[in-house]
Each structure stands twice: as C-alpha cells, then as structure tokens.
Amino acid sequence: GTLGVAVIGTGRMGADHVRRLHEVTSGARVAAVVDVDAERVKRIADGIEGCSAHTDPAAAMAADGVDAVLIASPGPAHEAALLAAFEHDLPVLCEKPLTPGSASALRVLEAEQRLGHRRVQVGFMRRYDAEYVKLKSLLDTGQLGRPLMLHNRHRNVATPPGFSTEMLINDSVVHEMDITRWLLGHEITAVTVLKPTPSGNAPEGLQDPQLVLFETAGGAIVDVEINVNCGFGYQVQAEVVCERGTARIGDGHSLVTNMAGRWGGTIAQDFTERFEDAYDRQMQAWVDATRRGEITGPTAWDGYATAAVCEAGVRAQREGGRVEVELTERPSFYA
Numbered sequence: 001g002t003l004g005v006a007v008i009g010t011g012r013m014g015a016d017h018v019r020r021l022h023e024v025t026s027g028a029r030v031a032a033v034v035d036v037d038a039e040r041v042k043r044i045a046d047g048i049e050g051c052s053a054h055t056d057p058a059a060a061m062a063a064d065g066v067d068a069v070l071i072a073s074p075g076p077a078h079e080a081a082l083l084a085a086f087e088h089d090l091p092v093l094c095e096k097p098l099t100p101g102s103a104s105a106l107r108v109l110e111a112e113q114r115l116g117h118r119r120v121q122v123g124f125m126r127r128y129d130a131e132y133v134k135l136k137s138l139l140d141t142g143q144l145g146r147p148l149m150l151h152n153r154h155r156n157v158a159t160p161p162g163f164s165t166e167m168l169i170n171d172s173v174v175h176e177m178d179i180t181r182w183l184l185g186h187e188i189t190a191v192t193v194l195k196p197t198p199s200g201n202a203p204e205g206l207q208d209p210q211l212v213l214f215e216t217a218g219g220a221i222v223d224v225e226i227n228v229n230c231g232f233g234y235q236v237q238a239e240v241v242c243e244r245g246t247a248r249i250g251d252g253h254s255l256v257t258n259m260a261g262r263w264g265g266t267i268a269q270d271f272t273e274r275f276e277d278a279y280d281r282q283m284q285a286w287v288d289a290t291r292r293g294e295i296t297g298p299t300a301w302d303g304y305a306t307a308a309v310c311e312a313g314v315r316a317q318r319e320g321g322r323v324e325v326e327l328t329e330r331p332s333f334y335a
C-alpha cells in the first residue's frame with residue numbers, strides 16, 4: 001500500500017519535502033507532521049487530507065498510518081528522533097548531517113546494529129543528481145584510469161543569519177566529504193584548511209571563503225573552494241583528474257544563448273533549484289525501496305564517517321595545519 005510518512009521538522013527543507021511527498025512522489029503520503037512551532041505544523045497539516053499535526057516526534061511515530069519517518073529538523077535534534085524511530089522499528093530518511101559529531105553518530109550506528117537490520121538512509125542527495133551519477137558511472141568504467149585529484153567548487157549566494165565559520169565545514173563541505181568518498185570509493189584520512197582574507201560580502205566575523213584539502217586512503221588529493229557569500233549564484237562543480245583524462249560537471253550549460261554580441265546562460269540561485277531533481281529522485285528511491293522492504297542509498301556509516309571528517313575539518317580550521325581523521329573500524333553490518 002501507500003507509504004505513510006511522518007515528517008519531523010517543517011522548516012525550509014521539511015516544508016519542501018512535505019510538498020514533494022504530497023505532489024511529486026508516487027506511492028507515498030504525508031501521514032503526520034511535527035514541529036516545535038505548533039502553529040506552523042497545524043497550518044501545514046490542515047492543507048493535507050488525513051495528516052495529523054504534532055509537537056512531539058514520538059507521538060507522531062505512534063500515530064495512525066505512519067509507516068516511515070523523514071527527519072528534517074536541525075542537526076542537533078536528529079539523534080533523539082533517530083532513536084525514537086528505531087524504537088518503533090520505522091525506516092528513516094534523515095537529512096544530513098546524520099548527527100553533528102562522531103560520538104553521537106556512533107551511538108546511532110550502535111543502536112541500528114542492535115536492531116539487527118538497517119533502517120537509515122542519510123539525505124546526501126547529490127548521489128541522485130544526474131550529473132554526479134554520470135561522473136560516477138564514467139569513473140567506475142575505469143576508462144580514465146585512476147583518479148589523482150578532485151577539484152570542487154561550492155558556492156552559495158549568501159548565508160542565512162547565524163551561519164558560523166564551523167558551519168562552512170559541518171553544513172556545506174559535508175556534501176563534498178560524502179561525494180568524495182562515494183566517487184573515489186575511499187575514506188578521507190586527513191584535512192587541511194586554508195583561509196584567505198575574508199570576502200567583503202561575508203558577514204562580520206565569518207571566515208569566508210576557505211580552501212579545504214582532503215587526503216584519501218586511495219592516495220588522491222581533493223580540494224574544495226567553499227564560498228558561501230559569493231553573491232552571484234549557487235554553483236556546485238567538480239572536476240576529476242585521472243591518469244588518462246579528466247571529467248567535469250556542474251557548468252550549468254544546459255541552455256546557452258547568443259544575443260546582442262554576447263553569449264551566456266543563467267545561474268541557479270539556491271540548492272532547492274540546482275538540486276530539485278536530485279531531491280525528487282532521492283525521495284522516490286527511498287519510498288520505492290521502503291515499500292519493497294529494503295534500505296538503499298547513503299548509510300548511517302556514511303553519516304558517521306562524514307561526521308568524523310567534519311571534526312577533523314573544524315580542528316584544522318581552528319588550529320591550522322593538517323589534522324588526521326579518526327575513524328573506528330567499519331562494522332561488517334555496513335560492508
């Protein structure tokens with residue numbers, strides 16, 4: 001039957017996921033919505049037939065018709081929601097980060113292993129972006145040879161109020177941590193962060209942009225320009241340099257115009273626009289797998305491993321120099 005989903009957190013991402021589940025995804029319906037803001041959650045539930053409104057995640061998980069959980073509350077609230085979902089043995093799509101910090105992520109790994117079966121998919125949606133999928137398929141053929149370097153650019157128009165220097169790593173570069181591990185198939189072993197004089201566009205006190213370097217277990221070197229107040233658009237670009245060639249995505253050349261002696265195109269303005277298809281495909285894949293009784297996509301291990309890299313990244317920001325990533329051994333459960 002149709003998958004009844006409880007959506008926890010109905011802010012920017014959560015409200016968009018509610019719309020997606022209600023209007024785009026097939027085989028699913030929004031059965032319950034949860035937010036600490038009671039008025040907001042009631043307004044959203046009122047617009048959807050058969051959807052109940054809650055301020056307590058545990059109450060929503062026990063509600064009628066709830067078969068699965070989508071977590072889109074702020075990162076610090078994820079651990080409690082994940083553990084509650086495990087108590088009800090419900091499948092979960094959890095927005096990144098799994099949890100902020102490797103200690104809490106490890107507690108989630110342990111709880112999932114105690115259940116005896118995987119329950120969590122982490123919302124690293126770039127793995128569902130058509131361009132990244134093409135890049136990964138090409139690398140996997142081996143035609144280009146071994147990847148030597150991966151160059152990334154991650155630019156946002158502007159940061160919301162309260163966005164801190166650590167969030168450049170924890171909220172933004174975390175996507176490149178996941179995509180690096182996925183594209184190259186190796187864990188990240190060390191992080192270095194270089195900080196140019198901040199842009200005049202950056203709010204007072206924000207160290208923006210930064211150049212983040214990863215070393216990987218496969219010997220490839222990865223650089224990330226994180227530049228979150230660039231002012232002109234939302235851009236995510238990647239170029240892999242291999243032994244026999246290079247491959248690059250994210251140039252946004254789907255429409256090129258020639259007019260009045262100039263050529264060009266438009267640049268997306270935010271992630272909901274640039275990654276709309278990826279969010280849609282991620283949701284459909286999660287719903288389809290869940291209805292088959294399977295869990296696919298990025299795992300809780302991917303959530304833990306990226307949390308460990310974030311910790312090294314934040315230390316590298318603060319202390320300077322190269323910081324090694326501390327990772328426990330990967331349990332065979334996540335092989």
Ligand code: NAD
Pocket residue numbers: 008009010011012013014034035036037057072073074075077095096097123125171271
């Ligand atoms: P937001 O602040 O817009 O929304 C969060 C909502 O959760 C708010 O409505 C808030 O009232 C509610 N909330 C707070 N504590 C709660 C709790 N304990 N239980 C239930 N609801 C609670 O934030 P956002 O930008 O929508 O981010 C939400 C999540 O999505 C974060 O984990 C963030 O990292 C992630 N995110 C992912 C992407 C992506 O590209 N995949 C982009 C942006 C945000």
Ligand code: ISE
Pocket residue numbers: 156171172175228271
């Ligand atoms: C945000 O939280 C995201 O996840 C976006 O994908 C990213 O581009 C942005 O920089 C983050 O703040």
